Amino acid sequence: MAILRRKKSKLVEAEEKRSDLGFGTQITDPDTRLLNRDGSFNVKRIGGNFWGRYNIFNELIICSWKRFFTLIVAFYLVLNLIFACLYQAVGIENLQGVDLSTKGTGFMDAFFFSSQTLTTVGYGRIAPIGFGASTIAAIESLLGLLIFALATSLLYGRFSRPVARVLYSDKAVIAPYLDITGFMFRIVNEQDSQLIDLQVEVAVSMLKKQSDGKTVRRYYGLKLERSKVNFFPTNWTIVHPITDESPLFGLTQDDLLTSDAEFLVLLKATEDTYNQTVNSRTSFHAREVIVGAKFLPMFSDVAGAGVVTLDLRKLSDIQEIPLSSEYQPHQ
Missing domain, CATH: 1.10.287.70 (Helix Hairpins)
Known part of the structure; x- marks a missing residue:
């Protein structure tokens, strides 16, 4: 006996394809960030049983x-x-x-x-x-x-308990990248213990106004220049190229602020000592993104030392640099 399948409506299909990181679409207060810089969720539960x-x-x-x-x-x-x-x-x-x-x-x-x-x-x-x-x-x-x-x-x-002591740069930047521009931030492992098979995922959350005038929160995954490294002995500048396929393409800094853009970061790695999976989270709000800047090198020049020297104090050091075309590829 054949089983008849009801055809899904376009609204149901669109809802199934909608990207959602777990925060939902109803958080539309522009003064409320989803993820704090220390990785904790900016959510307070009330009304439940204490225990x-x-x-x-x-x-x-x-x-x-x-x-x-x-x-x-x-x-x-x-x-x-x-x-x-x-x-x-x-x-x-x-x-x-x-x-x-x-x-x-x-x-x-x-x-x-x-x-x-x-x-x-x-x-x-x-x-x-x-x-x-x-x-x-x-x-x-x-x-x-x-x-x-x-x-x-x-x-x-x-x-x-293994903990990923990953340090993030204080700010993210929009900087020249190849012949276009890119959204970037920098990380480094604070501990001497090694992290291997490090993977990173970045998504951006923005407020969007629908055709009915209702404002909802949307989420877009960002394609990265490199989303995984096998070893993490030094710093890593994570780059999202702003191509014409990027959700950031054509947006100005004012657009990011108006849409309450927040860049959500999730890191996963294997801690070498205990061979266990660890993770780290943070976010960069649009107010914490500097347009027209690049990160300075963290390596210190120690003559005759015979070892690579990484200065963690330089993690957030940046230099202003003009963009050839704001968020746009060369014409």
């Missing part, structure tokens, strides 16, 4: 070292204060060896006894007596074992 959207383990893995240790120390102090209050509640006198000359010294002894119990150090000067104090100490000892096991796994996860 449903917040992953504590993931947050502690990806946060900065400063924030990580601040949270660990704060948690350690608060937990010891809680147990010190519990010992105070059952009676400080149930901690044998506590200095009871003043309320302050007694509470501080309870606090430090809590820290010793939590870490299973147990110097022995203070010991719990009675059922209440002994029960609290037993619970705290068990909790301490679990907490330090978790802290150890967090430290291991942070040290063992």
Whole structure:
């Protein structure tokens, strides 16, 4: 029995072919960028369940070292204060060896006894007596074992997690390229660890007004001069040639600003030490694109050194240069 297939409408076919990176078409506020320079998505979720959207383990893995240790120390102090209050509640006198000359010294002894119990150090000067104090100490000892096991796994996860420490130039440029012009930005690997099989994808997001007068956001993939390199020991200037097939062809800087153009960048590579795939993201807004400039070399001339010297401080160094024809090939 033959199966009849309904012919798709032109609107459905057009919708299926529409390029969308996952942000949708409804974000049309010109003051809102899709991707922050640090690679984080500029999206805030509200209205959901806190525990449903917040992953504590993931947050502690990806946060900065400063924030990580601040949270660990704060948690350690608060937990010891809680147990010190519990010992105070059952009676400080149930901690044998506590200095009871003043309320302050007694509470501080309870606090430090809590820290010793939590870490299973147990110097022995203070010991719990009675059922209440002994029960609290037993619970705290068990909790301490679990907490330090978790802290150890967090430290291991942070040290063992490969991260692509790719630096991006502060600005992107529109510069002469061969006999035309090109959109360019520059990257470099900040770490001594090697990245291999590096691949890059670049797309541009722009606001477009439809025939019905409604403004929507459109996405266009940009063809690159080179989208993959096997090795990444030095810097790499990524170039999109602005040919007559480019979505940037014929656009001026004012056009880019009016259309709220944002260039979205995704890098994928294999980290050589752990042999794992890592990625890095960023974006360049139209305000961060300089028309009529080129990047200066990053190599430092060290005579007799016998090694290639790359100065990372020169990553964003540019020089103004006139364009023969703005965004256009030579006639």
